[in-house]
Amino acid sequence: MQATTEQLLWMYEKMVEIREYEETMAKVYLEAKLPPKIQKGLAFDIGAGPVPGEMHLAAGQEPVAVGVCAHLRRDDTVVGAHRPHHFAIAKDVDLNAMTAEMYGKATGLGRGKGGHMHLFDPAVKFSCSGIVGAGAPQACGAALAARKLGTDAVAIAFFGEGAANQGAFHEALNLAALWKLPVVFVVEDNKYGISVEKSASTAIASNADRAVAYGMPGVLVEKNDAVAVFEAAGEAVARARRGEGPTLIEVKTDRYYGHFQGDPETYRPKGEAKALRQHDPIPALGALLRSRDLLDDESDAALRTRVSARVQAAYDFGRNSPYPEPQDALLHVFAD
Amino acid sequence: MQATTEQLLWMYEKMVEIREYEETMAKVYLEAKLPPKIQKGLAFDIGAGPVPGEMHLAAGQEPVAVGVCAHLRRDDTVVGAHRPHHFAIAKDVDLNAMTAEMYGKATGLGRGKGGHMHLFDPAVKFSCSGIVGAGAPQACGAALAARKLGTDAVAIAFFGEGAANQGAFHEALNLAALWKLPVVFVVEDNKYGISVEKSASTAIASNADRAVAYGMPGVLVEKNDAVAVFEAAGEAVARARRGEGPTLIEVKTDRYYGHFQGDPETYRPKGEAKALRQHDPIPALGALLRSRDLLDDESDAALRTRVSARVQAAYDFGRNSPYPEPQDALLHVFAD
Amino acid sequence: MSTTTTTRRLTMAQAISEATAQEMARDPRVFVMGEDVGKYGGIFSATTGLLEQFGPERVMDTPISETGFMGAALGAAAEGLRPISELMFVDFFGVCFDQIYNHIAKNHYMSGGACKYPLVITTGIGGGYNDAAQHSQCLYSIFAHVPGLKVVVPSNAYDAKGLMTTAIRDDNPVIFLYHKGIMGLSWMSYFEGSTNEVPEAQYTIPFGEACVVREGSDVTIVTLSQMVQKSMLAADQLATEGISAEILDLRTLVPLDRAAVLASVAKTGRLLVADEDYLSYGLSGEIAALVAENLDTLRLKAPVRRLAVPDVPIPFSHPLEQFAIPQVDNIVASVRGLMTFKLD
Amino acid sequence: MSTTTTTRRLTMAQAISEATAQEMARDPRVFVMGEDVGKYGGIFSATTGLLEQFGPERVMDTPISETGFMGAALGAAAEGLRPISELMFVDFFGVCFDQIYNHIAKNHYMSGGACKYPLVITTGIGGGYNDAAQHSQCLYSIFAHVPGLKVVVPSNAYDAKGLMTTAIRDDNPVIFLYHKGIMGLSWMSYFEGSTNEVPEAQYTIPFGEACVVREGSDVTIVTLSQMVQKSMLAADQLATEGISAEILDLRTLVPLDRAAVLASVAKTGRLLVADEDYLSYGLSGEIAALVAENLDTLRLKAPVRRLAVPDVPIPFSHPLEQFAIPQVDNIVASVRGLMTFKLD
Ligand SMILES: Cc1ncc(C[n+]2csc(CCOP(=O)(O)OP(=O)(O)O)c2C)c(N)n1
Ligand SMILES: Cc1ncc(C[n+]2csc(CCOP(=O)(O)OP(=O)(O)O)c2C)c(N)n1
Numbered sequence A, B: 001m002q003a004t005t006e007q008l009l010w011m012y013e014k015m016v017e018i019r020e021y022e023e024t025m026a027k028v029y030l031e032a033k034l035p036p037k038i039q040k041g042l043a044f045d046i047g048a049g050p051v052p053g054e055m056h057l058a059a060g061q062e063p064v065a066v067g068v069c070a071h072l073r074r075d076d077t078v079v080g081a082h083r084p085h086h087f088a089i090a091k092d093v094d095l096n097a098m099t100a101e102m103y104g105k106a107t108g109l110g111r112g113k114g115g116h117m118h119l120f121d122p123a124v125k126f127s128c129s130g131i132v133g134a135g136a137p138q139a140c141g142a143a144l145a146a147r148k149l150g151t152d153a154v155a156i157a158f159f160g161e162g163a164a165n166q167g168a169f170h171e172a173l174n175l176a177a178l179w180k181l182p183v184v185f186v187v188e189d190n191k192y193g194i195s196v197e198k199s200a201s202t203a204i205a206s207n208a209d210r211a212v213a214y215g216m217p218g219v220l221v222e223k224n225d226a227v228a229v230f231e232a233a234g235e236a237v238a239r240a241r242r243g244e245g246p247t248l249i250e251v252k253t254d255r256y257y258g259h260f261q262g263d264p265e266t267y268r269p270k271g272e273a274k275a276l277r278q279h280d281p282i283p284a285l286g287a288l289l290r291s292r293d294l295l296d297d298e299s300d301a302a303l304r305t306r307v308s309a310r311v312q313a314a315y316d317f318g319r320n321s322p323y324p325e326p327q328d329a330l331l332h333v334f335a336d
Numbered sequence C, D: 001m002s003t004t005t006t007t008r009r010l011t012m013a014q015a016i017s018e019a020t021a022q023e024m025a026r027d028p029r030v031f032v033m034g035e036d037v038g039k040y041g042g043i044f045s046a047t048t049g050l051l052e053q054f055g056p057e058r059v060m061d062t063p064i065s066e067t068g069f070m071g072a073a074l075g076a077a078a079e080g081l082r083p084i085s086e087l088m089f090v091d092f093f094g095v096c097f098d099q100i101y102n103h104i105a106k107n108h109y110m111s112g113g114a115c116k117y118p119l120v121i122t123t124g125i126g127g128g129y130n131d132a133a134q135h136s137q138c139l140y141s142i143f144a145h146v147p148g149l150k151v152v153v154p155s156n157a158y159d160a161k162g163l164m165t166t167a168i169r170d171d172n173p174v175i176f177l178y179h180k181g182i183m184g185l186s187w188m189s190y191f192e193g194s195t196n197e198v199p200e201a202q203y204t205i206p207f208g209e210a211c212v213v214r215e216g217s218d219v220t221i222v223t224l225s226q227m228v229q230k231s232m233l234a235a236d237q238l239a240t241e242g243i244s245a246e247i248l249d250l251r252t253l254v255p256l257d258r259a260a261v262l263a264s265v266a267k268t269g270r271l272l273v274a275d276e277d278y279l280s281y282g283l284s285g286e287i288a289a290l291v292a293e294n295l296d297t298l299r300l301k302a303p304v305r306r307l308a309v310p311d312v313p314i315p316f317s318h319p320l321e322q323f324a325i326p327q328v329d330n331i332v333a334s335v336r337g338l339m340t341f342k343l344d
């Protein structure tokens, strides 16, 4: 399956958008979290600033999100994990409401109740979870619903290579294969589960080889490259839509930041992150586009201006939105 | 690995013992459970009689237990599941105390606290659990301990084909392979998880094929035959003892009774159980022994008399032992 | 023209499957999944007849993958379906509680109300038939402790049908816990009071309304599930001794009918909580605490008493299990004990 | 000759890792496993320095397989080892609770005392730093509700070291829950009172002994974990208003020091339970129930009050979270409220 010009340009623009989103967040997140504004003796205060709490950024992992989501419709479901921004953006989650959510604002997707690991946008069928591995069975449920409702919608479960050792992974893959559900399981192998290297957590080198255990196709995408992901995902999504069942894809990708912001990364070889950036997938796709005369300095600049406007508008929206009333904490435990 | 004469005779005798144990239990279990002794309107009363509660019998599945346990020492660990008698007997669990436990007596392995799904005999490192799949990680822990303590003991986790779709299976296999633990995982494929056929629960035909997902050897034993199991298990146990890591074995075996006693078995094709008994593994091994002049009518009869004495003594012991005092229910929540 | 009224007695199991069948007929979004819910009809017969009536696409046997199918229930509910997902024994919740309490219970809240998860988890609870420590627990306190789940614990067939219908129609996750010893199974002794008259037509019973199942003036027994039936027998016995016990069947723990508890205790001045869950940090404490919080308005004649499993796993052996699980005699003795006090 | 006494202040995280290191040095059977306990030193620094000191065979990073390694801890404990197994956040218990409560907690009982499982589960609890609904819970009530686990919830470094040493030496499964907001981490604001003087030598603190951390005469605040530190600040404020609060730090929930609660309430006549777990069906109910059960001997001046998370998931946003989790001001206000009553 070959990407159309439109798809290539869409992937490029979305990757640029994700990257800018994450780089902006890296800065915003640090606001008011460092001395001398914080408790004496602290180096950093996770609970301070306009965007408090944990923050897992996905810079470097853009190809996985865009390569898969390029094939999706609004009515396809995506379930992400604790590192969800790239998927959310690629699935066209409302950027303003998503950003407001991370600021904890009343205008946020979850009116400030969810935060960065709990983004729910039913309009585009996006959700995520802070519990490793938990999304995989949930994606099966969405796929089951599609079958029961007679649509050809598909569901994607995205998770990290660390999650592939959680029991939920196994149960979900068996269920999906057994019931021939239209799901695609996509493992982002960014080499680490927090500090633990894949080789210290996973008995085999590639999770794609685990597909055999469920009688489904397993595909390894060896390069952190949007077009490569696009091709693998295209076949998997098409297969799912045709009612032929699930696929397991693993993509070797790169995490540019720490596991979460503030991670001392002492477990990581010095300079590793820097070296990874030598193979940045965004300029790589840019170069491809240029080689095909689909991009030049001017259109690239225009695109980046457009993206910037969107991203910065979202941050402005988040920052300037009002907080919920404290007692609104009591609302929404149950639907009426 | 070829079974010695001693091993063949041991397996035969143990299978005869297991079968007699289960057939006796099937009768004892029914005592006082049928009308007119029970609540009016009931067809059966699970909570009545000398051996109340659930009862899962393993008649037909003897080859799995003896073929594996023939390779084990007292200091090797066995973790079984809710259908544990055949494993317990093959692991030389104290037959009197085990039987007394099922009668709920003070002389039982667990002083009557555990019952048939919860048999613990630390002297021979046997335990089991009523929770499907739960034993697999526990066997990994025993194997880890062996490594840490510098012994060459191994651990066996036995469970049904239904359990192989539980998350614990996946986590345990990955852990065992990752840490190269001396464990052997043995799946008893008796075709059903209660009423659900394997094809309705498992995406692939053989769980042995799931070994690939962990980079460990996977072995399918296609015949419900003690010698076949013995050979597969021999290599796996030896490999574990040599420190070369785990193996996954699946054995196709047969369940002669219902899932539990009292199971209406409406889900099972009529006559299936009867047909399975045509391939009874006990006479099959008997025939092999006879063909090698290792068994004749006389020695078979002597063996059966010996076994019967043991089994009936155990039931007598259980029946005649005293009940614990009611208030002993309060003891043993914590060790002092 | 005349209307014929026939009275039907159903077991609680029949009532639950009837409620489910009627709701499945009414609403095509409802479907059932779980282990052995199909051909077997549910180990405790809560789904008997459904496969025959609705076929395998709406009555789905699952692998033994509770995390898998509870998560799938959530995913399907998010898409507008209304799954009923059976956890065969509540004791197994530990293999899938993350899906239940971190997701099914919280996603509506975390989404700020944007997403709904209309699903029912049915599960068997309780002991008394020697199924030992991993198959005999009640555990409803744990489901009631974590926010976001409605918790239903019926004591008889009539209530079970109405509450199950309410549960299926509720837009929130509901856990519906049926005690095995009141299902009226043909293979387990059960309390007769749990099998009663059940109208054939659909009806609902609102959540959060406890039911005074026996009026009395000397003591209030706050209870639920099978313990309601035990309390009824105890009350009969107490009546012969001249002690008049009022029995309050909570029916739902979330929402909890606090007003009904307080009203009854205000009337009788004495409270016994009769519970089959573990004693500490659970239901019996919550009900007792309710009284402690209202000591400014209540006039008690005796301190509060709690009867529950005394913080031990459920033992297998018959005499041990009978000791660990509160019985009719224990209720009688506790009430007698309460009558000996004379506060103020 | 003279002995030099140096006073050392440790954070609670340092105290826990020191207790662990000293016990590992003393007893070769002790080992640690969990996610990121090695090179990272534990996400909340409970295992910092252990890998360097004891090497990877005794400090084992695990895959994200909580059921796998909790089960492995059980299996290893059965063989005589003494594992310390970290569940990174208590919130994740739902993926592995079956191993914990159906096996680790019950196997000793089900074996009639024949088998022992000496192991410690360490886990981070609590909110206050905007980690939202799946990373901010306390949940200790659930662990205390199911029988077979000892439940330890320290409030400061001194106690944490002594209790951790006791935990590792205990022949039973112990769950040791440390609140992230009192660990003294360099990246999270914390309550100063939790960092205190800790002797270098090993010592133990027995389980089941609550500690009066502040004496008072008007009201008893029964509390634990971070809420102890909040209560201390509240008591300072109340003192300026002439209200004398006694603060009882439970330290362990199983065993529970019931006598200490009753003694303090007998003295003050007023009880506030200050808790960071969910309100209903949990710890605060249990403590209130204790009072309700002893109304024949206690003379109360006010009804019991409970302060806890009001049965909502922990919301992310700062103002919402501050509202949901009881704060110093709420404690002050609740105590003031208690002082307005005059029962009898
Ligand atoms: C069940 C569970 N266990 C542990 C955690 C803590 N945790 C959060 S992210 C993470 C690492 C996840 O690694 P991976 O799946 O590879 O995703 P990545 O962070 O690399 O994107 C861990 C252990 C969790 N959230 N849930
Ligand atoms: C986690 C869990 N889920 C469900 C059950 C109920 N249950 C007990 S045995 C059983 C079937 C097990 O099938 P299998 O593993 O094939 O073993 P078999 O009974 O065939 O020996 C089920 C579903 C359980 N005990 N534990």
Ligand SMILES: [Mg+2]
Residues within 6 Å of the ligand: A160, A161, A162, A188, A189, A190, A191, A192, A193, A194
């Ligand atoms: Mg990763």
Ligand SMILES: [Mg+2]
Residues within 6 Å of the ligand: B160, B161, B162, B188, B189, B190, B191, B192, B193, B194
């Ligand atoms: Mg089976």
